[in-house]
Amino acid sequence: MIAGPVAEIPPGGRKLVEAGEGRRIVVFNLDGEFYALANRCPHQGGSLCDGIRTGHVTAPEPGIYSYERRGEMIRCPWHSWEFDIRTGKSWFDPRRVQVRQFPAHVEKGSALVEGPYRAETFPVRVEDDYVVVEA
Amino acid sequence: MTSPDPALRAIDCDVHPMPVSLRTLSPYMDAFWADQVVERGMTGLDSQSWPIGSPKTIRADWRDARGRGASSVEELRAQALDPFNVEIAILNPLYGVQLLFNEDMCRAFTRALNDWVRAEWLDRDDRLRASIVLPMHTPDQAVAEIERLAPDRRFVQALALVMGEVPLGRRQWWPVMEACVRHGLTLGIHAGSAYRHPQTSVGWTSWYLEEYAANQQAFQSTLASLVTEGALGKFPSLKVVLLESGVTWLPAFLWRLQKVWKGVRFEVPWVDRLPAEIVRDQVRLSAQPFDAPADQVGRILDHLRSEEMLLWASDWPHWQFDGNDCIPPGIPARLLPKLLRGNALATYPRLAPTGAARQGDAA
Numbered sequence: 035m036i037a038g039p040v041a042e043i044p045p046g047g048r049k050l051v052e053a054g055e056g057r058r059i060v061v062f063n064l065d066g067e068f069y070a071l072a073n074r075c076p077h078q079g080g081s082l083c084d085g086i087r088t089g090h091v092t093a094p095e096p097g098i099y100s101y102e103r104r105g106e107m108i109r110c111p112w113h114s115w116e117f118d119i120r121t122g123k124s125w126f127d128p129r130r131v132q133v134r135q136f137p138a139h140v141e142k143g144s145a146l147v148e149g150p151y152r153a154e155t156f157p158v159r160v161e162d163d164y165v166v167v168e169a
Numbered sequence: 170m171t172s173p174d175p176a177l178r179a180i181d182c183d184v185h186p187m188p189v190s191l192r193t194l195s196p197y198m199d200a201f202w203a204d205q206v207v208e209r210g211m212t213g214l215d216s217q218s219w220p221i222g223s224p225k226t227i228r229a230d231w232r233d234a235r236g237r238g239a240s241s242v243e244e245l246r247a248q249a250l251d252p253f254n255v256e257i258a259i260l261n262p263l264y265g266v267q268l269l270f271n272e273d274m275c276r277a278f279t280r281a282l283n284d285w286v287r288a289e290w291l292d293r294d295d296r297l298r299a300s301i302v303l304p305m306h307t308p309d310q311a312v313a314e315i316e317r318l319a320p321d322r323r324f325v326q327a328l329a330l331v332m333g334e335v336p337l338g339r340r341q342w343w344p345v346m347e348a349c350v351r352h353g354l355t356l357g358i359h360a361g362s363a364y365r366h367p368q369t370s371v372g373w374t375s376w377y378l379e380e381y382a383a384n385q386q387a388f389q390s391t392l393a394s395l396v397t398e399g400a401l402g403k404f405p406s407l408k409v410v411l412l413e414s415g416v417t418w419l420p421a422f423l424w425r426l427q428k429v430w431k432g433v434r435f436e437v438p439w440v441d442r443l444p445a446e447i448v449r450d451q452v453r454l455s456a457q458p459f460d461a462p463a464d465q466v467g468r469i470l471d472h473l474r475s476e477e478m479l480l481w482a483s484d485w486p487h488w489q490f491d492g493n494d495c496i497p498p499g500i501p502a503r504l505l506p507k508l509l510r511g512n513a514l515a516t517y518p519r520l521a522p523t524g525a526a527r528q529g530d531a532a
Contacts, residue, residue, distance in 0.1 A: 088435075091435050092438050093399075093438040093441070095399070095403065096340070096398060096399030096403055097399075098439075100438075113431070113432040114432035114433055114435075115432055116435070125434070126430075126431050126434060
């Protein structure tokens with residue numbers, strides 16, 4: 035499916051898209067790279083699109099804060115569980131607690147006009163770029 | 170007796186010798202403080218945490234003609250070591266030296282208490298080991314007392330009360346933990362208060378009942394402090410022993426601590442694995458009292474998800490049971506080898522047969 039024109043999701047931005055059958059997907063722009071996650075926290079279903087986007091803090095020892103990957107973590111607005119936007123994996127249990135991730139990439143409008151993807155709510159213009167989510 | 174198997178000799182992790190009065194300690198004070206005890210008319214430091222008259226403080230049939238108890242090695246032998254088939258018992262004096270606000274007096278009396286334990290208990294029965302009671306006015310004082318006594322390997326633990334002045338996980342106490350690790354000592358934390366604060370976080374209690382139950386809150390807060398401040402992570406080889414804490418509160422508390430940690434762990438990024446795992450690795454509890462009816466003990470043990478955490482204690486002379494029923498009812502028989510002995514050997518480096526090899530175990 036087509037999530038929208040690239041211009042609608044600037045770097046640092048996010049967009050919630052309807053994926054049909056009640057499913058919602060949130061698309062993030064990380065410095066020009068696009069990532070798509072199910073908009074449903076695996077804990078109790080909180081809307082990740084409404085969460086704080088933050089960095090990843092670790093500590094080599096108590097009192098020393100190592101703050102990296104600023105803007106690459108999304109924190110659920112309900113209970114603050116942190117997920118890696120790039121992978122959908124939770125910080126505290128990355129193997130078992132994950133948000134479903136969908137491949138996302140940018141396609142030329144000219145390719146989409148004839149391609150397999152659907153844009154139900156807006157016309158695709160051949161001269162623009164679009165974010166495509168394989169959901 | 171502790172076990173139907175006479176070959177399974179127990180390690181009693183919590184017994185309480187009680188000085189009859191402050192004069193008991195005078196021979197172990199320098200001349201100035203010994204005279205101060207007389208000149209100031211100071212009589213005793215029995216703590217309000219353990220009122221001598223309270224039935225729980227000394228079991229009725231363990232009291233002497235004065236109504237006191239636990240004042241001599243002979244009583245300990247006759248009332249606990251022999252009947253419970255104890256191979257090793259760890260003395261944890263609860264005399265109220267922690268209550269003193271005068272820093273110098275606290276240090277002098279605490280030193281005297283530890284030296285009294287050494288001379289009148291450790292020297293009189295080979296089965297005995299002891300905790301170093303810590304003067305907790307300053308970390309320097311506490312560390313100095315550890316350094317003074319650690320060369321005597323019969324001291325196997327450093328001892329603090331669960332309700333002190335500042336939560337025990339705070340960084341100011343880390344030199345104490347470092348000294349414990351360096352000397353192969355555990356950090357024991359016993360129920361009781363130094364009365365720097367109300368015994369509950371909502372204020373002073375009216376009744377003995379309230380205060381005794383409130384220790385459980387204090388253990389929860391202390392455990393949370395040790396985890397969240399990163400103290401346990403900083404000293405991964407440190408074992409912390411909660412004494413007379415009760416047991417059954419722990420799984421429910423860990424559930425809450427861990428659940429909230431999942432959301433706000435960014436506050437404490439040094440807590441980089443599940444709090445319950447940290448606690449299972451480094452915290453031990455004496456199983457006297459256990460705080461559950463016999464038919465529920467199995468469920469609680471399942472919730473703990475560990476058979477390594479519980480240490481047996483008679484809690485002598487506190488009144489936790491009658492007769493020789495010194496194992497909390499409901500503990501499955503298969504657990505007894507660990508409860509009575511194996512877990513203690515794994516917890517206290519100085520009790521292990523290879524203890525000498527562990528001396529100098531660094532953080």
